[in-house]
Amino acid sequence: MKERGKAIRTAALHLFAEEGYEGASLSKIAGRVGIRKSSLYNHCSSKEDLFLSLVEEVYSRYIQELKKIVSGSTGTAEKKLYSTFIATTDFITREGTGRFYMHFLLFPPSELEEKVRTRFLSFEEETNQLLLPVLKKGIADREIRDSDPSILLHAFYCMIDGMSSQMFYYPALEAAQKREHAWGIFWRGIRHGKEQ
């Protein structure tokens, strides 16, 4: 049995993710937890407050997972990038967390846009510093073709973002297959090749 505060956060996370910031009313959140909306104010000071603390939690949870994956494994660049790709798209697929992440990265509520964007940028900084070394080492090892690492990194992000979008509107099994194919083509695009 979860404590109330946690239950509220979970319900709010899902409702924000599904219905957006304006669409997720405090009554709906309270209703899902099984209390009245006025009782929510014993656990947070406002709707904004609740929302922003969830932004913080979701972003930092993702960074935490990413760190485990990248620094944990000691394999090739290919393995590390592939693991990152899978882990990120899995993360996105997790109902609640992932949808929340995508939803408000792309379409933050307009009054809170600046706060959310600022938080995201610092978050992007962190991922860059985790992944750039992987690409650089891959190039040095002649595993990845010799070109600007930040360009390669961006193309990697691009595929991840694309696949992340697609995880939403395809059934799980289909999405998993598409993911493998997308990876195959991406890797062919950046790997070291004899030609040229």
Add this chain to the structure above:
Amino acid sequence: MKERGKAIRTAALHLFAEEGYEGASLSKIAGRVGIRKSSLYNHCSSKEDLFLSLVEEVYSRYIQELKKIVSGSTGTAEKKLYSTFIATTDFITREGTGRFYMHFLLFPPSELEEKVRTRFLSFEEETNQLLLPVLKKGIADREIRDSDPSILLHAFYCMIDGMSSQMFYYPALEAAQKREHAWGIFWRGIRHGKEQ
């Protein structure tokens, strides 16, 4: 000077795109046009009605542009795919239309989800039928490597979706550069190569 009806649709398109379905109130829309919200009801029967007609307009406008690009040019598969990529990401970048498109493709208002999704699926069918022949011809001409065209098509969509997301949070110039790089890597991933 645009007629009123058109002005309302334009204002609504932008507001929906920026603030979401719930966030874009009829007063805001009316305010941007310069009339009272009750006057809106002389041009549409409800908020839902207004929104859904915009969904229809935006989707079909995109299909129309795509047709012009794909069937118009008679170049190589590379040229056609590149044009499609550029045109789509340009379309997405157009304030209003593109943001509206992305916003409600990924996060439709929950009450209207089914209607929006259904419309999108038929739309995807159309794009498939435009683009699959291009890929098939590219394979036959040994311009693209021999593999399942629908897999290649999906990887293409994946890059487009990824780049479309990114068009939002990077400045125009930066986005344009990233776009070129993403294309380069994608094309390297699918083109015909001597190796293997």
Add this chain to the structure above:
DNA sequence: GTCTATACCGAGATAGAC
């Protein structure tokens, strides 16, 4: 076609009993 006025509802938030 646009306006004012109004109906009705649900939003976020607060006060105070228990």
Add this chain to the structure above:
DNA sequence: GTCTATCTCGGTATAGAC
């Protein structure tokens, strides 16, 4: 901590004068 009651505000929508 949760409840009921209540406040204020803004939402969608309608009626009817001009």
